[in-house]
Amino acid sequence: MEIIRGKEFVAERAWGAKDIACMNGITTRLHWTDQPYKWHTNDGEEVFVVLDGSVEMFYKKNGAEKSTLLNVGDIFYASVGTEHVAHPVGVARVLVVESEGSV
Template identity: 65%
Template sequence: MRIIRSKDFTATRAWGADDIANMGGTTTRLHWTDQPYRWHINDGEEVFAVLDGTVDMHYRELGVEHVVTLVVGDVFFAHVGCEHVAHPRGEARILVVERDGSI
């Protein structure tokens, strides 16, 4: 049993994480960041839920870049092959569910 107060979580570096669970090869991690990540494509599907802050999610479809603004409670689903990068506006806390070892 564990209670996690996401609003209280911080890390010593951007995209630092609290590894909450690994369930059959699927990880659930709480990330804190105040910096963009990098463009990437995950090895599998990814669920990205904003718990605190605002995040501009950039993604490419058919070579065209799109941006959607995510606020608290919003969820971004990246299917296999979806190239994307998250740009927080200030501090953000994000719950990420993805295949173990994915980038």
């Protein structure tokens, strides 16, 4: 049993993470960041939940780049093949649920 205070989590580097659980090949990780990630496409589905701060999520739909601002409580679901990149607005903490070993 463990209680994790998401708003108190800080990593040593951008996108540093605390592994919370791995259940049947699906990982749940708490990330801290103050820097953009990189454009990527996951080989599986991804659920991205903003716990603290705001994140501008850029994604490609039908070849066109789009973005949306995610605030606390917002969830971004990336289906297989969704190209995307997260840009925090200041400091953000996010919960990511995805296949183990995913980018």
